[in-house]
Amino acid sequence: MIHFLFGELGYNALPFYSAIATVAASVVVLGAVVVVGSITWLRGWRALWSEWLTSVDHKRIGIMYVVVSFVMLARAVIEACVMRSQQAVAYDSPGFIPPEHFAQLFTTHGTIMIFFMAMPFLIGIYNFAMPLQLGARDVSFPVMNSISLGLTSAGAVLMMISLCLGKFSTGGWTGYPPYTELSFSPGVGVDYWIWALTLSSLGNTMTGINFAVTIYKKRAPGMTLFRMPLFCWTALCISILMIFAMPPLTVATLMLAMDRYLDMHFFTNALGGNMMNYVNMFWLFGHPEVYILILPAFGVYSETIATFSNKRLYGYTSLVWATVSIAVLSFTVWLHHFFTMGQDGSVNAVFGIATMLIAIPTGVKVYDWLLTMFRGRIRLSVPMLYASAFMILFVVGGATGVMLANPGFDYQVHNTLFLVAHFHNMLIPGLLFGMLSAYHYWFPKAFGFRLNEVWGRIIFACWTGGFLLAFMPLYIVGALGMPRRSQEFFEAVYQPYMYVALAGAALVFCALASMAIQLWTSIRNRDSLRVFAGDPWNGRTLEWSIAAPPPEYNFARIPKVDSVDAFYQAKQQRTAWRAPDEYFDIPLPANSPVGFLCCVSGGAFGFALTWHIWWAVVVSALVFFGSIVLRSFNRDTMRIVPSGEVQETEENWLLALSETPPVANEAMFTTANRGLVREPV
């Protein structure tokens, strides 16, 4: 009976086998208790439910994605610091973390950073900004959007639960079989990993479909594809990448699940299984995935560099074509992740050359950005700082990427810390910095007040310094031959580099702490940072043409667009911010609990499968599909915002706008900035 009720779940699943595990689990539980407690204390449950959890507004969904991402970022950075501390003391010594635990650390760190930090971050930013830039009122499928958020969060929750109940996988973020097969990894860890990934990759596929349809169908009148902001172009490219690249991952993890649950032999050593099938499918997903991660940052930099240089983006068309060709080429290079796994030299050569080709469109982009800055009126805002750091550091990472694209070189350094240095060198400047600048750039639009500038600069300094210290030494030790994923090492030469890297990790931790402080002080001083007028950076694209925070319907009247930087041009011709002649009722998608239900039941489904609690598997699957089917009978899916309300909101804002004193370009970062900037002459 007990077994029927709880499956494999028992007392020994509790994290009392090591002090570190106990502490980590307590932090999670404490964190959850604090959150629940403070919501209760603030009497926030009703608002949370009706304004957030059931909301299908793309802006709120976007913000919730970013919140998920920040929580997961905190966990993964702390894990990174623990790993760096271990390696700093691991010369000829077992250190303070046993090998199995170390393996869990790099597995969760990698899995979280990619699937639960990076993906939610970029999807959240797109969700918030892309419909606004397109001049749309929402994405094409708002309820599906909230289901996608639900599935991704369910995966994230599963990751957090794995810290408290049972042990996580030790198979790395790639989870290669046969090691992850039942015979070598009998515990629940791999199952946690499989279901967390499956849930989130389903959510991401749906997001891809949603974004692509939105871009095709919901552009403002007059906005041809070649008048879209570059950020939306990257959205289109990554959506298509997600549509095609996520399924191989879902299939691979599900096949692995069938091996583990149903005694199949897709990837086993015996009975005709072939692990290379897994490896091949994983990287069919994996390489496009790295471009899903990096293109959004390219999009953000294209916006921020143009805005803060006060210039039109140089070479718009070439940037578009470079983005598109990167997206297509990214499907032709996946083999470079397994150069050493058994094909002959000519296959390797083909994929090696294809890989090097990607450097060409990427180079085009860097030149375009540089030329955008050239003779611009550059304002060193926080996003601009990130963009400059990116352009230098990303070129370094790209150069090591071209080195690794040479199979001969790859044979030498694959599986060493050189590779770890390379991909962090791409992901931190090329993803995290981009997302952090997007966070600073659009935060005032989302919440109506700017983030503290001084702390913004401190965060920037800590991230860049921390990154350089933590990863540049790894290039050297990697070239010296130190294997990645090592819990202990026996070469004295590596040791000093590990100290430097630890210092870097400490700085990164400071960056994380500063982010919390920045958010705290900005919220406390929000009244002096308000930018209700809505255009604090002298923006160029449509999202800056409305109030900050935007009204739920975004645009009282859908704008007409006839050039790339439509809003900027309107400002130049003094036609911006015109009150519409007439106000209309605006239909908006009504709130729906189905996304939340899918989150809970999807999470329960994954958890029950992990622990073999079969009754719960059945129940949660029924709830999941039941809620979607029931929803389809609901014909009352729209809600009308009456024209009177629209008029009041808009007139209120237009009045405030007309009373806002425009601030000089130089004073943009002071509290004088109320959301309106004078065009410099």
Add this chain to the structure above:
Amino acid sequence: MSADPRRERRQELHGYIAGLCLALILSAIPFAAVMTGALPRAGIVWTIAIAALCQVMVHFRLFLHIDLSRSHRDDLQLILFSLLIVVLMVGGTLWVLGNQRAMMG
């Protein structure tokens, strides 16, 4: 927009009927090729492949109404792009795994 909706409907119906006939013929040819055995083996394979390709075109053109006109350009581009990606992924996989198998042998 045609002024005469009845004529338009007739045209549409004609399109569907033509599509159905073509689809049937294009299915009959490979079956006939296999069942009669009139062609050499390689010929049969080519016949099936070509008939299949034509079948795909017929479905796209007459059932899904994808053509070269401007309003369908987006759809056509997406289909061609999907085709390209599928060819890359499937073709690449066959090549890589086939090569690995040969190396093992």
